[in-house]
Each structure stands twice: as structure tokens, then as C-alpha cells.
Amino acid sequence: MSLLAVEDLSVEFRTRRGVARVLDRVSLGIERGQTLGVVGESGCGKSVTALAMLRLIASPPGRITGGRVHFDGRDLLALSEDEMRQVRGNRVSMIFQEPMTSLNPAYTVGDQIAESVRLHQGLTRREAIERAAQMLDAVSIPDPARRVHEYPHQFSGGMRQRVMIAMALACQPDLLVADEPTTALDVTVQAQIFDLISELREKTGTAVMLITHDMGAVAEMTDRVAVMYAGHVVESAAVADVLREPLHPYTRGLIACAPGARTVAPGQLLDEIPGTVPSLVERGAGCLFAERCAHVQPRCRAELPPHSEPAPGRTVMCWLHTQ
Amino acid sequence: MSDSLLAVHDLKVHFPVGGGLFGARAFVKAVDGVSFDIRRGSTFGIVGESGSGKSTTALAVMRLVPITAGQVHLGAADIGALQGEALRRERRRFQMVFQDPYASLNPRKRAGDAVLDALNLMEVGAPAERPAQAERLFTQTGLKAEQMQLFPHQFSGGQRQRIVLARALAARPELVVCDEPVSALDVAIQAQMLNLMLKLQREFGLTYLFISHDLGVVRHMCDEVAVMYLGRIVEQASRESLFERPLHPYTRALWSAAPSFDPGARSRAHRIRLQGDPPSPRNIPPGCRFAGRCPHAQDACRSAEPELRAVGPEHWVACHRVDDAGEARYG
Numbered sequence: 001m002s003l004l005a006v007e008d009l010s011v012e013f014r015t016r017r018g019v020a021r022v023l024d025r026v027s028l029g030i031e032r033g034q035t036l037g038v039v040g041e042s043g044c045g046k047s048v049t050a051l052a053m054l055r056l057i058a059s060p061p062g063r064i065t066g067g068r069v070h071f072d073g074r075d076l077l078a079l080s081e082d083e084m085r086q087v088r089g090n091r092v093s094m095i096f097q098e099p100m101t102s103l104n105p106a107y108t109v110g111d112q113i114a115e116s117v118r119l120h121q122g123l124t125r126r127e128a129i130e131r132a133a134q135m136l137d138a139v140s141i142p143d144p145a146r147r148v149h150e151y152p153h154q155f156s157g158g159m160r161q162r163v164m165i166a167m168a169l170a171c172q173p174d175l176l177v178a179d180e181p182t183t184a185l186d187v188t189v190q191a192q193i194f195d196l197i198s199e200l201r202e203k204t205g206t207a208v209m210l211i212t213h214d215m216g217a218v219a220e221m222t223d224r225v226a227v228m229y230a231g232h233v234v235e236s237a238a239v240a241d242v243l244r245e246p247l248h249p250y251t252r253g254l255i256a257c258a259p260g261a262r263t264v265a266p267g268q269l270l271d272e273i274p275g276t277v278p279s280l281v282e283r284g285a286g287c288l289f290a291e292r293c294a295h296v297q298p299r300c301r302a303e304l305p306p307h308s309e310p311a312p313g314r315t316v317m318c319w320l321h322t323q
Numbered sequence: 324m325s326d327s328l329l330a331v332h333d334l335k336v337h338f339p340v341g342g343g344l345f346g347a348r349a350f351v352k353a354v355d356g357v358s359f360d361i362r363r364g365s366t367f368g369i370v371g372e373s374g375s376g377k378s379t380t381a382l383a384v385m386r387l388v389p390i391t392a393g394q395v396h397l398g399a400a401d402i403g404a405l406q407g408e409a410l411r412r413e414r415r416r417f418q419m420v421f422q423d424p425y426a427s428l429n430p431r432k433r434a435g436d437a438v439l440d441a442l443n444l445m446e447v448g449a450p451a452e453r454p455a456q457a458e459r460l461f462t463q464t465g466l467k468a469e470q471m472q473l474f475p476h477q478f479s480g481g482q483r484q485r486i487v488l489a490r491a492l493a494a495r496p497e498l499v500v501c502d503e504p505v506s507a508l509d510v511a512i513q514a515q516m517l518n519l520m521l522k523l524q525r526e527f528g529l530t531y532l533f534i535s536h537d538l539g540v541v542r543h544m545c546d547e548v549a550v551m552y553l554g555r556i557v558e559q560a561s562r563e564s565l566f567e568r569p570l571h572p573y574t575r576a577l578w579s580a581a582p583s584f585d586p587g588a589r590s591r592a593h594r595i596r597l598q599g600d601p602p603s604p605r606n607i608p609p610g611c612r613f614a615g616r617c618p619h620a621q622d623a624c625r626s627a628e629p630e631l632r633a634v635g636p637e638h639w640v641a642c643h644r645v646d647d648a649g650e651a652r653y654g
Contacts, residue, residue, distance in 0.1 A: 041509040041510065041511060041512075042509050156600045157373075157600075158600055159600070186372035186373055186536065187372065187536060187538070187577060187580045187581055188372065188576060188577060188580045188597045189372075189600065190580065190582075191579075191580035191594060191596075191597075192596070192597070194582075195594070195596070213509060213510060214510075214582065215510070215584065216539075216581070216582030216583065216584055217582050219582060219583065219584050220582040220583060221582075243584065253511065254510060254511065255584070257510060257511055257513070257514035258510055258514075258539060258584070259513075259514070259517065259537075259539040259540045259542065259543035259544075260537075260538070260539025260540075260542075260581065260582070260584060264543075266542055266543050266544075266562060267521070267543070267544075267546075269518045269521060269522075270514040270517055270518055270543070271514065272511070272514050272515050272518055273511040273514070273515075274515075276479055276481065276512070
């Protein structure tokens, strides 16, 4: 049984211009100890998927309109708020893009790490601070016994993200959700953080859901990938398969247009995905990618393609790949 | 170098920090002795991490921060020394595109007026022809003439960056300084923007100074690349030479840290790990600035600062452990 199975999750937001369907029947799964990449552009719904899974969508304006989130055999959407609190931070932890805004500047990092272990694991204050120092050591922060008493502003950006990871892993969760954990960091520091997440995953068996806009990060870090576009999972498969043979035209575009992928010679024009992401408020009847797609057929504009399974463990949402 | 457009010589930008009535004045040496030439019509890239001084270099070339020492020449004009009206007149020859298209447009000014103002300010062509000229710039940057009436918030990030580019091109500049021009954009929009920049370069014969932290983008766009670390250029070469044969340990670490698209060769095992963060430009260590993080540092590296020197055709490096023939004498 999968550790996490999201089925047909749908989320709407009320906006001034009408109701935006931000997630439309999103399905994805993560096995124990596995890493799933969720990749897509701004507004595709990748962060909202994670927030909705953990029931962190502000309501109103947001609303989960359907679906199930099976985590370790239970449907998270059916739990009470108290039960949910036992899951969040304890069984599932989350780290965000900007570590400075996720840390409280008025408390020492030790206090902040200790808070979650005291809350979830019932340790005393002294034990919790000790555990916090161990965690800082585990994320390779030098001199942890001293630094545990320091404040977030005394840490660099990369160090702060290490603190966030220490906090997230202090309760030994089954799943770590990392939402663009390295976007604000320099490339050598990003490499350190990726190495750290991979090492800790190997050591503890924590599954990871990595949300990113960077196909390179997906290629490097994850086992499977779900590509999202305008609130749909348009393709999901093992990373190696997607990189070798992307099926959905959007996935193909996403890989080809990245200058780092080097599918075109330097100085030559890159492959473009023309146009921009469609409005989520006025959705047409057909495929949401149709207006930007080079392979568009009349059917694509009229009817939303189903999720088909061209190979075991592989799904794609495109009329080109339906039998 | 033949037909050089921009020549920067021993540029220094030091910012005073601290120092009250009695306190000692300290300096952040953001740029500390940087020299390079850019050939007309080419793209020169500067890569580096936060605090390397790459953006400050761009701002100094644009005369948007005070230059502490050094010369900046644009063709025959000594733009590093010009002041007042003479500088303003010369500004039409060098323009800038910033990273954040949300912050670099006036939210209360219509997009068309942003471009028209630039034409008026720089007195480009006859006043009566300027509206048509603005319209032409709009279509050349992939926007529609009817969008000139809209305000910045009615555009997406990519479109806003097009407006910024149209405004920069209004004065018919020779040099466009681009500071992380696509970093705020999604990857699909990034490709559109990079393609537009390449097309405009050919059309207008532009020269770009291109600042970026994204090695993929730099490799795609730049003919020549300098790697900066703590206010200095540590390595500089043609694109081919620098990406195929990086010599400085920092350049190698930077290259190996970039995520690879090749799923077969996951680079984690081969990665050169750098410990820690770059030191603060407030108190720069003696010797090589990279020695503290360098896996190959020796005693000599900690005492004498290496000079940038030629080690091959179009290849310069500042490292004690690379010999004059361009062979890395380490690891």
C-alpha cells in the first residue's frame, strides 16, 4: 500500500472574477521511502496540492470540493482537526521556500525545534533542547550545542534552511513535503541542501515530496515525477522515463525550453512554449494546454482528455496517447 | 582586443559601513579590482553567487553606484568619469534591464507612456514621430500596440519584462546591461524572453553585459564568461573553454553543483562539495579569497592573493594551483 495516495483532489478558490478551479481531480501517490517530484510553472497548483493534502488551505476563499487523501491507510480529509494536528509536523512535515519567513525571529532556533518534539513526543524542555542540538548536528551545523541557543538572524540563508529541515525531521516523519526548498539559495548551497535531504532520506527512510519548477532538480533528486499544468496532473511516471521520452507535449516543452537541458546549441533559439498559462476562472471544455500545443486537434478543444496509462506506472492526460 | 565596446579597468566599488562619531569606518569591498573587455555585438556573462559583486559591477558600469576607483570606457567615452548633463547625454548609449519586472515599472504609468517617456527624455528622433516609434518598439518586443494603453498590473511577468526591454531599447543603446533578466520568470516564459533577446541582438547589433546565477542560461547566451567570487574575477574564458575546461576549483565546484538533466549520470557522487558559505565581503581573508572553502588550498594560497593571468588562448584564471600552461596542479 502506498504511503500517500491522493485521489481526484479538487480545490476551488473564490476570486473577484469568479470561482477558480485551482486543482481539478489531481491524483498522485508516494511509496514509503520514495521521492516524488511535483513540477510545473507558477499557478499550476503544485503548492496548493501540498497545502490541500495537509488541509492548510484557508477557507474561505479556498475550498476542497472533492477527492480523498489516503495517508498510511487513513483519509486525511475525514479526520477531525485534533487528529489532523497529530499528523501535521509529526507524521508529515513541510519546509517552505523562504526559510526566514518560516522561522520566528523572536525565538532561538533551539526553542523552535524543541516546540514540535515537546508537543508531539512529550519530551521535557531539557530533553527537547538536547534533541534540537542533535538535529542541528544531523543537518551538519557546526557547534550545535552553542548554535541551538542562537536566533534565526544569526544564521545564513543556507543554514536557516538546514534549521527548517532539522525542525521538519525532528519528529521522524514518514513524509517530508519540501516546497521549493532551494529556490532562494545559491547553487552551491542548493547542492548542499539536496545532498542533505538525500542523505537523511537514505538514513531514515522518510519519503519526500519535492515541489519545484526546476526540471534539473527533479532529474537529480527524485524517483518519480508528476507534471502539473493548470490544476491537472498531465503526466506522471518514473523520472528516467519522462526525461528519456516525455509523452505530453507540455512535458516535452518544459524539458526542451530549459537552457540547462542543452537540447539546442548555445546562441541558437530555444524551443518555446508559445503563449501563457490559461485563466483558471473561465475554463473551456477542452484540454487546457490546447491553445499552446503544437499537436492540437479539433477534439482537444472540445473535450478534456482522460488520464490514460500507456505503460504500467505511467499516466498521461493527452488525446495523442489514448487508444 | 579588437573592436572592444566596453572596457572596464581595475574597477573598485567599496561601500562604507558602520563608523559613527568615534567608531572605526569599515568598508564592504563589493567589487575589488575587476577588469574586462566586451567586444561589440557580443554577450559577456558574469556568473557568481550572492555577494560575489556581479550586480554591483553591473550597477557601477551603469553609473548607478559610486565608483571608488578604476575606469569604465564605452568606446571612446570615459563613462566612469562623466558627470551631470554630459553623463545624462551619454546614457542613451547604455541602458539596463533589471531582474524584477514588477519593481522596475511605475504602476501608475501606462505601458506605452513608459516607453514614450524614454524616447522624450533621450530626445530620440523628432517629437512627432515618437508615438509611432514607441509603437514599433512594442511590436518588436512581441507586444501588441493596443496594449500600450494598459497599466503594468494588467500584464504578466514575462510581458512586463518585454516592456522593460522596449523601454531600454528606446534610446537605441549600444550596450544593454541585463541583471538577472529572466530569473523571476517561469521556465517557459524564460525561453521566450531569451529568444527575444537573441533576436533583438541580431536586429539591433546589441552588446549585452549579462549577469546571472543560472549556468544554463549563461552557457546558452554568452560568448565570453567571467566567474566572480567575493568581488574579484577568479576565472574568465570563452564559453567553450570555460564550460569544457574549467580550471579554477570554484568554477569546477559551481559547475558540478548545477543540477544535471542526465538521469543516467546522477552527479551527486562526483560532486565537489564546498563547505560553508562565502565569507563576508566586510572582512576579506588574506591570500586567495576562496582558500577557506577550497578543497585544494595550500599554505601559499592563504598568504598571497593570486592574480588573474592568461593560461591559454582566451582563458584567464586566478589560482596558485593552475600552472601557466593551463594545467590544474591539483586533484
